[in-house]
Amino acid sequence: MSFRLKGKFIFFATNNINKFNEARVLLADYGISVGMLRVKSLEIQSESLEEIAKTSVTEAFKRCHLPLIVEDAGLFIKALNGFPGPYASYVYKTIGNKGVLKLMENVEDREAKFQSAIAYYAEGLKSPICFKGEAVGEVTKVERKGKGKSGFGFDPIFKPVGSDKTFAEMTTAEKNRYSHRAKALRKFAEWYKHQQ
Ligand code: ITT
Secondary structure: OOOOOOOOEEEEEOOOHHHHHHHHHHHHOOOOEEEEEOOOOOOOOOOOHHHHHHHHHHHHHHHHOOOEEEEEEEEEEHHHOOEEEOOHHHHHHHOHHHHHHHHOOOOOOOEEEEEEEEEEEOOOOOOOEEEEEEEEEEEOOOOOOOOOOOOOOOHHHEEEOOOOOOHHHOOHHHHHHHOHHHHHHHHHHHHHOOOO
């Protein structure tokens, strides 16, 4: 069964409403509407965000036959040899921000980067197409949250290069100026506007 949607409308298969909202705000600037779909199943284990995203989007597509993006993101801390990398979700759920700060007590080199891999798949494509983005910055020494909205995940302990604020101290629009996700989404949107 296939399903055709008119205009620029895609779905984002994710269980994370924060990721969805960041994508919704950014893609609106390109005239692309996006709906959130909770059709993701378990992720494969891999060192490669691209491989995880491509496998996830293929599996999600089989369940709904809609034009879809899936994102896999990871946080790579230099002084911890790239930990937690693609295991960010598990590490966040287990030791959280406090645990990561503890691991980095007395560590001078705070460099870290977020990476994002967005995979798109739709009827008629031979295989998923992947777009990547990266945000370089540092792990702060303490958690810093904004007054109202305070981000999600590692946002309170990540400060990108070029800003004095952590991601958690930024609005969605501000975070979209720096984030790994926004960079990957912009590449996707530029490509997508030439499709159809
Ligand atoms: P999906 O359903 O889309 O997979 P997820 O929350 O599991 O949602 P990821 O696998 O892409 O998303 O990301 C793994 C974790 O990394 C995520 O749960 C956060 O804890 C953290 N993370 C990812 N992007 C982040 C961001 O922009 N800011 C803060 N933490 C982030």
